[in-house]
Amino acid sequence: MGNFTRRALLGSVGVVALGGLAYGGSRVACRFVPRNHPDFFSLLDMVPDEPAVRRLGRSALAADGLARDLPSLAAALTDRPLIRQAIAEDCPTTRKTLVxxxxxxxxxxxxxxxxxxxxxxxxxxxxxxxxxxSAQPV
Structure with a gap:
């Protein structure tokens, strides 16, 4: 086992090269696959679906100054720069920090x-x- 032959060395280099080629090829091919871009509703996963939150949401809708429907709420929130960044972010921890x-x-x-x-x-x-x-049936 002490001898490392030229054949073993070339075989190892070939396996590594083929692995790199396969990985690089998959990265290039994946660029052409359409991605699911997150939207405003992906932020709602951070808000727990609990009775207290729904009660606060109901009361917030009755308060002055807030939009009263989902499209208006989404438009109002996506106008804010950090919310726009949070929507585009994939990492949940970073999204939470931005919000x-x-x-x-x-x-x-x-x-x-x-x-x-x-x-x-x-x-x-x-x-x-x-x-x-969003929890209400349509």
């Missing part, structure tokens, strides 16, 4: 809504409202 940062910006810019005695950012309130609306 949290947008909520912090809402508080800094005094874009808040009082819902059932809670002071929420407009982003939080809109996401709760959207979650409540």
């Amino acid at each position: 949290q940062d947008q909520c912090a910006l809402d508080f800094a810019d005094d874009r808040t809504v009082v819902v059932d005695g809670w002071v929420l950012s407009e982003t939080e309130a809109s996401l709760c409202a959207a979650r409540m609306l």
Whole structure:
């Protein structure tokens, strides 16, 4: 086992080269496959589907300053730069961080809504409202 022959070396190099060629070829071929681009509704996965969230969403819809339907909520939220970045992001942790940062910006810019005695950012309130609306049967 101490001898490493030229045949074994060339065979190993050939296997590695074929593996690299196959990997590179699959990367090139995958560029032509259409991708599922996330949209606004992919953000709703971060909002739990619980009774408390639905209650907050219902109350947020009754508050002034928020849109009252899903398309309007989606349009209002996607106008915000960090939400646009979160929608385009694949990593769930990064998406969550971007949404949290947008909520912090809402508080800094005094874009808040009082819902059932809670002071929420407009982003939080809109996401709760959207979650409540998306859970309703059409």
